[in-house]
Amino acid sequence: MAALDQTQVKEGVDQETVDAVAEVSTYKYGWETDIEMEYAPKGVNPDIVRLISEKNEEPEWMTEWRLSAFERWEKMDEPDWAMVSYPEIDFQDQYYYARPKSMEVKPKSLDEVDPKLLATYEKLGIPLKEQMILAGVEGAENAPAEGRKVAVDAVFDSVSVGTTFQKELEEAGVIFCSISEAIKNHPELVKKYLGSVVPVSDNFYATLNSAVFSDGSFVYVPPGVRCPMELSTYFRINAENTGQFERTLIIADKGSYVSYLEGCTAPQRDVAQLHAAVVEIIIEEDAEVKYSTVQNWFPGDENGKGGIYNFVTKRADCRGDRAKVMWTQVETGSAVTWKYPSCILRGEESQGEFYSIAIANNMQQADTGTKMVHLGKNTKSRIVSKGISAGKAQNTYRGLVSMHPKAKNSRNYTQCDSLLIGDKCGAHTVPYIEVKNNSSRVEHEATTSKVDDDQLFYCRQRGMDEEEAVALVVNGFCKDVLQALPMEFAMEAQQLVAISLEGSVG
Amino acid sequence: MALPEVKQTATDARLAALSLPTGGCLEGARRAALSRVQTLGLPGRRDEYWKYTQPDTLTQVEAPKAAVFDTDEAPMFDDFDRLKVVFVDGVFSPEESDDLSLDGVSIERIADICDKDIHWAKDLYGVLEARGQSPVARPLAALNTAFAQDGLAIHVTGTPSKPINMIYRHSDEGSDAILHHVIRVDSGAEATILENGPAASRFNKCMEIDIADTGKLHLVRAQGRDHERRAATHLFARLGSESEFKSFTLTVNGVLTRNEAVIELTGDDAVAHIAGACAGDGDFHHDDTVFVTHDAVNCESRQVFKKVLRNGATGVFQGKILVKEGAQKTDGYQISQSLLLDDDSQFLAKPELEIYADDVACSHGSTSGAIDEDALFYLRSRGVPAAEATDLLTLAFLAEAVDEIEDEEIASAIVTRLEGWLARRR
Numbered sequence: 001m002a003a004l005d006q007t008q009v010k011e012g013v014d015q016e017t018v019d020a021v022a023e024v025s026t027y028k029y030g031w032e033t034d035i036e037m038e039y040a041p042k043g044v045n046p047d048i049v050r051l052i053s054e055k056n057e058e059p060e061w062m063t064e065w066r067l068s069a070f071e072r073w074e075k076m077d078e079p080d081w082a083m084v085s086y087p088e089i090d091f092q093d094q095y096y097y098a099r100p101k102s103m104e105v106k107p108k109s110l111d112e113v114d115p116k117l118l119a120t121y122e123k124l125g126i127p128l129k130e131q132m133i134l135a136g137v138e139g140a141e142n143a144p145a146e147g148r149k150v151a152v153d154a155v156f157d158s159v160s161v162g163t164t165f166q167k168e169l170e171e172a173g174v175i176f177c178s179i180s181e182a183i184k185n186h187p188e189l190v191k192k193y194l195g196s197v198v199p200v201s202d203n204f205y206a207t208l209n210s211a212v213f214s215d216g217s218f219v220y221v222p223p224g225v226r227c228p229m230e231l232s233t234y235f236r237i238n239a240e241n242t243g244q245f246e247r248t249l250i251i252a253d254k255g256s257y258v259s260y261l262e263g264c265t266a267p268q269r270d271v272a273q274l275h276a277a278v279v280e281i282i283i284e285e286d287a288e289v290k291y292s293t294v295q296n297w298f299p300g301d302e303n304g305k306g307g308i309y310n311f312v313t314k315r316a317d318c319r320g321d322r323a324k325v326m327w328t329q330v331e332t333g334s335a336v337t338w339k340y341p342s343c344i345l346r347g348e349e350s351q352g353e354f355y356s357i358a359i360a361n362n363m364q365q366a367d368t369g370t371k372m373v374h375l376g377k378n379t380k381s382r383i384v385s386k387g388i389s390a391g392k393a394q395n396t397y398r399g400l401v402s403m404h405p406k407a408k409n410s411r412n413y414t415q416c417d418s419l420l421i422g423d424k425c426g427a428h429t430v431p432y433i434e435v436k437n438n439s440s441r442v443e444h445e446a447t448t449s450k451v452d453d454d455q456l457f458y459c460r461q462r463g464m465d466e467e468e469a470v471a472l473v474v475n476g477f478c479k480d481v482l483q484a485l486p487m488e489f490a491m492e493a494q495q496l497v498a499i500s501l502e503g504s505v506g
Numbered sequence: 507m508a509l510p511e512v513k514q515t516a517t518d519a520r521l522a523a524l525s526l527p528t529g530g531c532l533e534g535a536r537r538a539a540l541s542r543v544q545t546l547g548l549p550g551r552r553d554e555y556w557k558y559t560q561p562d563t564l565t566q567v568e569a570p571k572a573a574v575f576d577t578d579e580a581p582m583f584d585d586f587d588r589l590k591v592v593f594v595d596g597v598f599s600p601e602e603s604d605d606l607s608l609d610g611v612s613i614e615r616i617a618d619i620c621d622k623d624i625h626w627a628k629d630l631y632g633v634l635e636a637r638g639q640s641p642v643a644r645p646l647a648a649l650n651t652a653f654a655q656d657g658l659a660i661h662v663t664g665t666p667s668k669p670i671n672m673i674y675r676h677s678d679e680g681s682d683a684i685l686h687h688v689i690r691v692d693s694g695a696e697a698t699i700l701e702n703g704p705a706a707s708r709f710n711k712c713m714e715i716d717i718a719d720t721g722k723l724h725l726v727r728a729q730g731r732d733h734e735r736r737a738a739t740h741l742f743a744r745l746g747s748e749s750e751f752k753s754f755t756l757t758v759n760g761v762l763t764r765n766e767a768v769i770e771l772t773g774d775d776a777v778a779h780i781a782g783a784c785a786g787d788g789d790f791h792h793d794d795t796v797f798v799t800h801d802a803v804n805c806e807s808r809q810v811f812k813k814v815l816r817n818g819a820t821g822v823f824q825g826k827i828l829v830k831e832g833a834q835k836t837d838g839y840q841i842s843q844s845l846l847l848d849d850d851s852q853f854l855a856k857p858e859l860e861i862y863a864d865d866v867a868c869s870h871g872s873t874s875g876a877i878d879e880d881a882l883f884y885l886r887s888r889g890v891p892a893a894e895a896t897d898l899l900t901l902a903f904l905a906e907a908v909d910e911i912e913d914e915e916i917a918s919a920i921v922t923r924l925e926g927w928l929a930r931r932r
Binding site (some may be wrong): 081247267403405408418419420422423424425426427428429430431432433434435436438439440441442444445446 | 552576645744831832834843846847848851853854855856857858859862863864865866869870871872873874875876893
């Protein structure tokens with residue numbers, strides 16, 4: 001790290017300029033789409049909740065569900081246990097619903113969607129045209145033809161703009177649509193599963209989400225079906241002062257399989273914006289779900305101005321025997337991250353995996369981890385978490401492994417590593433381990449280290465500049481996690497790792 | 507900020523039943539500690555720091571009764587050449603104790619200091635405890651500082667020829683003892699302190715240790731025996747440059763034990779080792795809560811905790827390494843392991859790291875599981891009966907913690923004690 005310290009000595013006006021330039025180049029998605037929007041009035045109250053429900057043309061039971069959530073939310077306190085600090089959020093000083101004017105009448109097909117919206121996704125590398133691979137993904141062209149297809153549900157502020165490949169998926173029996181469509185077209189499924197994994201009053205943010213969620217994705221994979229392509233949702237926040245509250249519900253029926261990707265970006269703004277999502281996954285007997293996220297919300301500037309406050313509740317319920325879930329996340333964005341994708345291992349021999357890379361730079365704060373709740377016999381879980389802190393960022397792994405008395409012969413292996421780049425940042429590990437039977441085995445290990453001088457020296461000796469060398473070393477450190485990502489994201493994630501570290505060298 | 511009502515009521519009730527000793531040079535420290543208790547409130551069930559241990563019986567007004575265990579087991583360190591200091595139900599017993607004079611150390615009763623206006627202990631009593639209240643509150647320690655009935659002020663000025671052995675006898679089944687020791691180790695001085703015995707039905711003990719540059723202190727304690735007794739102990743240690751502090755705690759029996767160790771490495775190149783072995787059987791709850799702060803360069807800290815649990819026993823470990831900004835070249839290590847001998851027992855752990863310096867190596871590990879079937883099979887296939895094989899493996903498991911004791915004689919006394927426990931409970 002000696003070399004990095006030397007560059008830090010050079011601090012001054014010039015350096016700041018360099019940093020600013022580096023920072024701008026760091027966040028590529030900070031532009032905004034100039035489009036006419038329609039907003040619900042600012043603030044949240046029962047009327048707003050009703051309005052959102054009305055805009056989505058929801059049935060009465062859904063409106064009631066939301067209202068009861070709102071009632072509970074009003075009595076709840078914002079949690080303060082995470083290692084993050086931010087100015088108090090004025091929940092009444094936000095818009096809870098924003099949609100492009102052109103979406104007032106829902107387009108029947110993608111051809112009818114406002115070209116400006118399509119251009120937005122095109123620019124983000126997510127073309128909303130079928131038969132196309134995700135643009136800008138290096139190496140994707142080498143993938144087998146089958147593997148190239150990715151169905152996309154594109155969510156823009158509060159509404160879903162469109163979903164691709166719906167027809168082809170339908171032929172396979174897979175339902176992939178926005179949650180608002182699902183409420184209309186598949187009420188029996190939504191009624192049965194919504195709130196069954198993350199109860200309405202689970203926590204402050206989940207409850208708020210239950211009241212005001214505007215859109216999100218819905219997936220149902222019928223028994224025995226292997227989803228013929230990757231499914232993905234791309235969330236884009238565009239409007240100012242607007243919170244995004246999406247809701248995702250994934251149901252993998254007996255013996256099915258689906259891989260789901262989630263990406264997200266937002267424009268660069270001075271004022272922090274709120275994002276509170278809920279993801280519920282139900283996995284029945286012998287089914288498997290792979291859920292991957294590349295979270296790249298605007299992280300705020302180097303002084304901590306602006307950025308997304310990301311409060312997310314994600315939980316998978318392995319209800320059936322031999323059900324399997326794998327969470328993979330690459331967290332590079334957001335000013336504040338509060339996110340603990342969890343696995344409830346209820347079915348016997350069910351399996352949960354969590355792979356995470358969290359990169360925090362500048363003033364970012366990330367408090368993230370997982371919960372593995374072992375309830376069934378012979379359940380297995382694995383946690384691999386890599387945290388990287390640079391600049392003045394704080395990165396916390398917080399997790400729970402719980403072996404209930406009936407979860408005989410269960411296994412958990414946890415590995416948490418943190419890497420610090422620079423001496424102004426912090427890395428923290430807060431694991432909770434609860435073992436209540438003796439046939440289960442739990443192992444936890446964690447280390448904190450700095451970028452290895454020898455490794456850096458080796459890379460530099462071979463002609464790499466320092467920046468490249470750090471990126472490479474960090475990539476090596478993160479390899480375990482990146483390997484678990486679907487190919488489309490693995491390439492992007494590797495770039496992300498390099499990008500996020502640019503600002504910290506110098 | 508006002509305390510939650512339940513906490514306020516419990517704190518008020520407890521404080522009303524105690525009276526603050528007045529006069530002398532420690533009165534100011536006692537008053538300040540009382541005000542800390544009032545501000546913090548006593549621990550309650552909903553406190554995060556007490557997530558895995560119920561503090562109720564430690565904070566309630568009356569100490570729950572605990573039968574005095576009539577034991578034929580030889581007191582731990584009787585064979586040692588040592589200076590014996592005996593407390594009965596938390597009160598110093600001059601009759602049973604040795605003469606307190608020994609070269610290289612001065613030992614006084616806190617009660618005697620209270621009559622003096624000037625004393626070195628004034629700069630230590632309640633000082634480290636007060637520092638240790640942040641970032642996590644430890645109200646039981648503040649309560650101790652305010653109301654301690656007895657204790658020792660030990661000033662190590664040289665290298666005493668033998669260890670100082672504090673023996674805590676329990677004689678009254680309703681005894682509620684609050685004991686506070688302050689220990690100062692001068693630069694270049696070195697001493698060993700041994701502690702053993704069940705102490706009282708309810709025992710609140712606080713020990714503040716200040717080790718000057720290059721000073722060394724070894725602390726070995728054996729808690730337990732009387733099964734129904736409860737104990738909450740706090741150990742606060744501040745280490746100067748190149749100083750060394752090594753502690754080992756053995757806990758066998760005791761319905762409830764909470765041991766907190768708060769270690770601060772404030773001088774460069776200091777070394778702190780905190781280890782513990784506990785063997786719990788039946789209605790047994792044992793909690794090790796350790797907080798190590800690295801606030802200097804090139805320091806080393808080690809935490810090694812091993813727990814063997816059976817018949818519904820609960821083991822808790824909450825350990826934390828905090829590396830402050832600038833505490834570069836820190837070497838922090840923490841391991842907590844449990845061996846669950848049956849399905850009714852449980853292990854609850856929270857091994858934390860909080861790090862603000864980049865050139866450090868910190869690692870922590872935590873494991874929990876049953877006895878290794880393969881090892882058991884190996885021993886049995888060589889003719890070792892199952893029970894004996896289990897004992898052997900249990901001892902081997904605990905050995906890693908016992909190995910932290912430097913003095914072989916002391917270590918072997920601890921092992922004998924563990925063997926006794928295993929033999930008796932088989």
